[in-house]
Amino acid sequence: MEANRVFxxxxxxxxxxxxxxxxxxxxxxxxxxxxxxxxxxxxRSKAFLSVFEETKDxxxxxxxxxxxxxxxxxxxxxxxxxxxVPMNFITRTGKADYALxxxxxxxxxxEAKKYGDIAVSASSKDRNHTYIPAQSALKIREDAxxxxxxxxxxxxxxxWQYTPETPAGVPLVADMSSDILTRFVDWEKYALVFAGAxxxxxxxxxxxxxxxxxxxxxxxxCTPVMLDYPTMIKGDSMHNTPPCWCIYMMGLxxxxxxxxxxxxxxxxxxxxxSKILYDVIDKSSLYKGCAEKDSRSFMNVTFVTGDPEVDxxxxxxxxxxxxxxxxxxRSVGGMRASIYNAMPVEGVKALAEYxxxxxxxx
Amino acid sequence: MEANRVFxxxxxxxxxxxxxxxxxxxxxxxxxxxxxxxxxxxxRSKAFLSVFEETKDxxxxxxxxxxxxxxxxxxxxxxxxxxxVPMNFITRTGKADYALxxxxxxxxxxEAKKYGDIAVSASSKDRNHTYIPAQSALKIREDAxxxxxxxxxxxxxxxWQYTPETPAGVPLVADMSSDILTRFVDWEKYALVFAGAxxxxxxxxxxxxxxxxxxxxxxxxCTPVMLDYPTMIKGDSMHNTPPCWCIYMMGLxxxxxxxxxxxxxxxxxxxxxSKILYDVIDKSSLYKGCAEKDSRSFMNVTFVTGDPEVDxxxxxxxxxxxxxxxxxxRSVGGMRASIYNAMPVEGVKALAEYxxxxxxxx
Numbered sequence: 001m002e003a004n005r006v007f008x009x010x011x012x013x014x015x016x017x018x019x020x021x022x023x024x025x026x027x028x029x030x031x032x033x034x035x036x037x038x039x040x041x042x043x044r045s046k047a048f049l050s051v052f053e054e055t056k057d058x059x060x061x062x063x064x065x066x067x068x069x070x071x072x073x074x075x076x077x078x079x080x081x082x083x084x085v086p087m088n089f090i091t092r093t094g095k096a097d098y099a100l101x102x103x104x105x106x107x108x109x110x111e112a113k114k115y116g117d118i119a120v121s122a123s124s125k126d127r128n129h130t131y132i133p134a135q136s137a138l139k140i141r142e143d144a145x146x147x148x149x150x151x152x153x154x155x156x157x158x159x160w161q162y163t164p165e166t167p168a169g170v171p172l173v174a175d176m177s178s179d180i181l182t183r184f185v186d187w188e189k190y191a192l193v194f195a196g197a198x199x200x201x202x203x204x205x206x207x208x209x210x211x212x213x214x215x216x217x218x219x220x221x222c223t224p225v226m227l228d229y230p231t232m233i234k235g236d237s238m239h240n241t242p243p244c245w246c247i248y249m250m251g252l253x254x255x256x257x258x259x260x261x262x263x264x265x266x267x268x269x270x271x272x273x274s275k276i277l278y279d280v281i282d283k284s285s286l287y288k289g290c291a292e293k294d295s296r297s298f299m300n301v302t303f304v305t306g307d308p309e310v311d312x313x314x315x316x317x318x319x320x321x322x323x324x325x326x327x328x329x330r331s332v333g334g335m336r337a338s339i340y341n342a343m344p345v346e347g348v349k350a351l352a353e354y355x356x357x358x359x360x361x362x
Numbered sequence: 363m364e365a366n367r368v369f370x371x372x373x374x375x376x377x378x379x380x381x382x383x384x385x386x387x388x389x390x391x392x393x394x395x396x397x398x399x400x401x402x403x404x405x406r407s408k409a410f411l412s413v414f415e416e417t418k419d420x421x422x423x424x425x426x427x428x429x430x431x432x433x434x435x436x437x438x439x440x441x442x443x444x445x446x447v448p449m450n451f452i453t454r455t456g457k458a459d460y461a462l463x464x465x466x467x468x469x470x471x472x473e474a475k476k477y478g479d480i481a482v483s484a485s486s487k488d489r490n491h492t493y494i495p496a497q498s499a500l501k502i503r504e505d506a507x508x509x510x511x512x513x514x515x516x517x518x519x520x521x522w523q524y525t526p527e528t529p530a531g532v533p534l535v536a537d538m539s540s541d542i543l544t545r546f547v548d549w550e551k552y553a554l555v556f557a558g559a560x561x562x563x564x565x566x567x568x569x570x571x572x573x574x575x576x577x578x579x580x581x582x583x584c585t586p587v588m589l590d591y592p593t594m595i596k597g598d599s600m601h602n603t604p605p606c607w608c609i610y611m612m613g614l615x616x617x618x619x620x621x622x623x624x625x626x627x628x629x630x631x632x633x634x635x636s637k638i639l640y641d642v643i644d645k646s647s648l649y650k651g652c653a654e655k656d657s658r659s660f661m662n663v664t665f666v667t668g669d670p671e672v673d674x675x676x677x678x679x680x681x682x683x684x685x686x687x688x689x690x691x692r693s694v695g696g697m698r699a700s701i702y703n704a705m706p707v708e709g710v711k712a713l714a715e716y717x718x719x720x721x722x723x724x
Contacts, residue, residue: 006397010404013606021391021399028387029380035368035684037383039565039611042372042687075437075567076588079602083586111587198603203401205437205567205605222584224445225473226438240441241560243567244375245607249401322397325404 007347010325011154011300011338012178012199015347020252038248043241052242055251062254062262065210066187072209072229073237073247078104078177078196080227081207082111085148085173087223089191089215090116092145097121099138099164102129102153103331104175109148115220121147129156131292135165142167146191146215152179154199155329157302157336158295163189171215178299180208181341182270184263191215199299200340202250205243257341266341270298273339273348277301280352286310286359290334304334311335314358323351369709372687373516373662373700374540374561377709382614400610405603414604417613424616424624427572428549434571434591435599435609440466440539440558442589443569444473447510447535449585451553451577452478454507459483461500461526464491464515465693466537471510477582483509491518493654497527504529508553508577514541516561517691519664519698520657525551533577540661542570543703544632546625553577561661562702564612567605619703628703632660635701635710639663642714648672648721652696666696673697676720685713 008015031038034047041048056071065071074080085108090096094116098109100123112118121140122133140147147166151174152159159179163186164172171191180195191212198204211229219228226232231239257266278296281287281303290302305311311334315327328334337351370377393400396409403410418433427433436442447470452458456478460471462485474480483502484495502509509528513536514521521541525548526534533553542557553574560566573591581590588594593601619628640658643649643665652664667673673696677689690696699713 002391004392004395004397008398008402010402010407013402013404013603015402016399018391021401025387025390028390029364029383030366033366035366035686036370037378039383040370040372040375040377042375043566044692045372045687075439075442075605077437077602080437080586080588083588087586114584114586196603203607204405204603205608220584222476222582224442224449224476224589226442226445227586240439241375241558241566243437243605243608245565246567246605324397325407330406 006322006324007343007350008324009337009339009343009347009351011329011336012196013204014199014338014340015342016203016253017256017342020249020256023252024249039245041244043238043244048244051248051251055247055254058251058254058258059208062181062258064184064187068213069187070211070213070233072211072232073242073250074207074209074232075205075243077204077207078175078194079107081175081194081209082108083114084227084229085192086112086115087227088219088229089173089217090145091217091220093143095119095141095144097140097144097147099123099133099147099149100125101132101150101158102156104153105148105150108150108175112148116145119144124158129153130158130290130295132158132160132295135162138164140166140170142170144170146171146173148173150175152176152297152299154178154300154338155332157291157297157300159297159299161294171212178340181257181263182266182298187212197246197250199338201253202246204246206246206250208250253342269341269345270339273343273345274298274301276345276348276352277337277339280355284355284359287355299338299340301337301339302328302332302334304328308333317358318351318354321350321354323354326351368684368686369705369712370686371699371701371705371709371713373691373698374558375566376561376700376702377704378565378615379618379704382611382618385614386611401607403606405600405606410606413610413613417609417616420613420616420620421570424543424620426546426549430575431549432573432575432595434573434594435604435612436569436571436594437567437605439569440537440556441469443537443556443571444470445476446589446591447554448474448477449589450579450581450591451535452507453579453582455505457481457503457506459502459506459509461485461495461509461511462487463494463512463520464518466515467510467512470512470537474510478507481506486520491515491520492652492657494520494522494657497524500526502528502532504532506532508533508535510535512537514538514659514661516540516662516700517694519653519659519662521659521661523656533574540702543619543625544628544660549574559608559612561700564608564615566608568608568612570612615704631703631707632701635705635707636660636663638707638710638714639699639701642717646717646721649717661700661702663699663701664690664694664696666690670695679720680713680716683712683716685716688713
């Protein structure tokens with residue numbers, strides 16, 4: 001790690017590889033001999049379009065995205081997708097089913113209620129969202145336009161360990177904001193996958209959407225043009241000016257992922273990183289993991305000491321040791337270590353050592 | 363100008379001050395001794411919130427924005443505002459009136475038709491959008507929820523030289539994407555002003571919106587939460603993660619504007635820059651200005667030679683001389699020099715000299 005840098009466990013926006021930041025800095029005044037910054041370029045210029053195409057191609061290659069899926073770079077974050085998904089996909093039957101496994105899944109369902117008949121397939125609210133419902137607990141209507149779930153719940157530290165099965169003809173829609181690029185996706189089961197990019201992919205300001213064209217129909221009449229997937233597909237994400245800098249940064253991130261070994265390497269790393277922390281928790285008599293063991297997230301490790309004052313001391317002491325943003329989400333408290341693709345294993349080891357030391361010293 | 367940099371006349375995204383780019387590059391790895399990049403920070407961190415507040419405060423100070431207006435930093439560009447404006451403001455009477463002075467004003471009106479009764483107050487289509495209608499030509503209904511106009515028409519090179527008068531109780535809504543920060547706004551006449559930031563304010567990916575809270579009512583029931591101004595106001599543009607990098611860059615740009623002398627300085631500069639180019643056009647027997655004289659834009663100087671082949675040679679020759687992106691919009695052809703706040707006068711002089719030289723050499 002470079003001098004003066006810290007280990008940043010923020011849940012998003014989150015840490016990025018130093019070499020990615022260094023490259024962005026080095027070409028900020030003059031991108032590829034163009035005589036201008038990437039920020040100053042027309043989005044329709046050859047130089048920018050080559051970045052745009054490279055980024056899309058790298059993503060398609062890394063995630064093995066089939067040809068019937070379009071890759072879009074949109075604005076508005078996951079929350080905009082909470083509306084855009086039903087506006088475009090609920091028209092098939094007027095109904096859609098949602099699994100409520102946390103705050104963002106619940107927000108998505110609440111938003112969708114404006115546009116159709118929404119049913120709850122399962123909820124983990126009974127045990128404060130500390131687990132992911134089993135397949136056998138999912139009630140999905142046969143005439144649902146889609147079944148929606150949030151693959152990883154950043155706040156609670158839970159993650160779906162399986163791809164849900166649905167009745168014939170009911171595709172999946174998934175919010176993969178916090179675990180995109182950490183595993184392969186079984187694309188044929190999905191109508192749509194989206195990811196706010198600021199955790200595993202890019203700085204905040206771009207949302208990656210994978211749309212299965214086979215499921216696209218007509219959007220609701222009240223749908224703004226910017227929220228119409230066919231319009232965005234037709235314009236190749238450039239119906240208007242896209243968030244160019246964020247797309248460029250995503251391109252650098254994706255090349256870094258590829259250089260590191262792609263998804264298989266990211267998958268191995270996520271297991272290594274999360275095991276280090278869960279092992280400390282499981283051996284400790286001070287720390288208690290928040291998520292039930294079979295639902296634990298590889299991305300967000302949540303734990304508490306049981307005493308909010310001790311939690312506070314833990315977070316403050318970590319900061320003093322160059323380990324930042326390990327406080328839990330403001331809605332739940334405790335601790336949370338977000339360990340996305342760009343978090344180096346040495347950062348996780350530093351946190352683990354700090355945890356052990358903190359427990360020893362009481 | 364730094365070596366290897368060009369004069370970039372792109373219509374947006376567009377040129378930025380070198381010192382702004384240099385500063386962004388210098389702190390990209392470690393922002394204000396935080397140990398992390400501004401791109402890696404939680405949007406709720408103290409360090410980012412201080413940037414956010416500075417940016418808003420500087421904008422309010424520069425543009426003398428009164429307290430009954432909220433300043434928002436949103437996503438989706440001007441095109442998203444084309445829907446967001448009627449979704450929120452048409453509920454007052456169900457009607458709104460639009461002046462069609464170009465491509466983007468027309469797109470805004472078309473989008474608004476999804477949400478209410480839209481009337482055309484005036485159109486400049488009869489003379490290919492080469493002029494701005496006079497006040498006397500504007501037909502605005504007394505029960506319109508608002509009157510909408512696009513202050514500067516980037517493609518055609520026209521700009522409103524006056525603030526429209528409306529019947530009592532009908533406020534203005536204006537798209538100021540391409541002339542924001544170049545003059546003061548008579549705020550009390552407006553319900554809302556917006557600007558896609560990638561011309562005069564910041565890189566692409568953030569849209570600045572000034573909302574008059576006195577006119578805010580209830581949005582249409584189908585309005586997505588991300589398109590509801592009251593929700594955005596309540597969350598101070600952070601209902602979800604905002605485009606942090608773009609807001610940070612806007613902050614740097616605004617400080618540069620302030621250092622240069624604020625709006626009065628920008629206003630003087632826009633007159634100086636545009637006069638240089640219009641003088642060449644008016645003295646030339648080769649170049650013809652596209653816009654009628656009393657409607658000429660200070661921001662986008664559009665002209666043709668009358669021969670598309672000569673236009674092509676002009677653009678190619680300019681590029682070879684380090685004067686880039688002076689081709690007209692793909693929908694109209696010819697030439698366009700976009701001269702926003704960050705374009706140095708020396709760049710405009712270089713273009714003027716090239717124009718004179720090109721005409722001489724035939």
